[in-house]
Amino acid sequence: MDLYGTLRPLLFRLDPESAHNLAFWLGARACAWPRLPEPVHPAGLKRRVLGLDFPTPLGLAAGLDKGATLLPLWKALGFGHVEIGTVTPRPQPGNPKPRLFRFPQAGLILNRMGFNSEGAEVVAARLRNRPTGLIVGGNLGKNKETPEDRALEDYRAAYRLIAPQVDYVALNVSSPNTPGLRNLQAPEALRPLLAGVLDLRKDLGLERQPLLLKLAPDLAPEDLDAIVEVAVASGISGLIATNTTLDRGVVAEPLRALVESKGAGGLSGAPLKAKAREVRKRILGALRGRLPLVACGGLGSAEDVQGALDDGAALAQVYSALIFQGPSLIQRIHSGLR
Numbered sequence: 001m002d003l004y005g006t007l008r009p010l011l012f013r014l015d016p017e018s019a020h021n022l023a024f025w026l027g028a029r030a031c032a033w034p035r036l037p038e039p040v041h042p043a044g045l046k047r048r049v050l051g052l053d054f055p056t057p058l059g060l061a062a063g064l065d066k067g068a069t070l071l072p073l074w075k076a077l078g079f080g081h082v083e084i085g086t087v088t089p090r091p092q093p094g095n096p097k098p099r100l101f102r103f104p105q106a107g108l109i110l111n112r113m114g115f116n117s118e119g120a121e122v123v124a125a126r127l128r129n130r131p132t133g134l135i136v137g138g139n140l141g142k143n144k145e146t147p148e149d150r151a152l153e154d155y156r157a158a159y160r161l162i163a164p165q166v167d168y169v170a171l172n173v174s175s176p177n178t179p180g181l182r183n184l185q186a187p188e189a190l191r192p193l194l195a196g197v198l199d200l201r202k203d204l205g206l207e208r209q210p211l212l213l214k215l216a217p218d219l220a221p222e223d224l225d226a227i228v229e230v231a232v233a234s235g236i237s238g239l240i241a242t243n244t245t246l247d248r249g250v251v252a253e254p255l256r257a258l259v260e261s262k263g264a265g266g267l268s269g270a271p272l273k274a275k276a277r278e279v280r281k282r283i284l285g286a287l288r289g290r291l292p293l294v295a296c297g298g299l300g301s302a303e304d305v306q307g308a309l310d311d312g313a314a315l316a317q318v319y320s321a322l323i324f325q326g327p328s329l330i331q332r333i334h335s336g337l338r
């Protein structure tokens, strides 16, 4: 049994957020270890995407390491890239607790964290000491109290601080836990948002740095088509799909009633898999190869990741499956990929 197999029963006896904090405390001790192993990636997994050389298509999705505190550990465990954040421009506490729930029987997580963030200044300072040999993306969001019509100012403020420290930036307009955020996916809101961030990218001399947009799985097919056209026309570099879902219909009864009793939030993990894949296929069809797509949502095995790559995704990210299966998931996926 691996170390996580031993730790998991203890972690899963704690409430999810305490387990997260304990795991991060242990992770920080591991990062301080001078002889953290160098990652081994099976030959043949390398790929060049977005103008960057990824040692493997597999990465860690946004939301786990919001503050970029465990980058050496993610690298040692074998991830090719890590998306830190969501980072908001100013620090904010996020939603009241409890705000994180796990359902191991279904490989499901419900969260309404609401962008708890140390703020862009603190995270940017930490990123100055990031390890080499790991691709780091910065996922950006807006503060809760910022009105929707001033969202661009927030994304620009966070971008100005974070972008110079990372390899790519992802704009998160798809978290369900910040009121109004998902409205920014509407073409009329999205156009000025993307243009405004791209302008700043140019002003900062970062034209060659990839800018991605992360989308929700709860968009209608025609809306996805429209968003793809806006994204391509804007000149951004790629899309990430998907974030968590608000759709309780992805959970089978009798668990659904229990999930519903926990209140608001986004669902992730195995029950999201089919829905996220359907959304990705629609996006890939609309994209017709014009931009790369990063697959995310319910991926929990080599077969899942291979399926996403075969569908046409350029890269893949996991979050929930890592919580349930532990870091051995990474090697398992790597050894099962063609």
Ligand SMILES: Cc1cc2nc3c(=O)[nH]c(=O)nc-3n(C[C@H](O)[C@H](O)[C@H](O)COP(=O)(O)O)c2cc1C
Binding pocket: 061, 062, 063, 064, 066, 085, 086, 100, 109, 111, 113, 115, 139, 172, 175, 214, 242, 243, 244, 267, 268, 269, 270, 272, 296, 297, 298, 299, 317, 318, 319, 320, 321
């Ligand atoms: C507890 C939790 C917090 C998350 N926080 C963020 C976040 O801050 N920003 C973001 O873009 N996505 C966030 N996500 C979404 C994940 O990045 C991912 O898109 C989603 O969980 C689907 O992937 P999965 O099924 O592999 O977990 C979060 C997910 C979870 C479970």
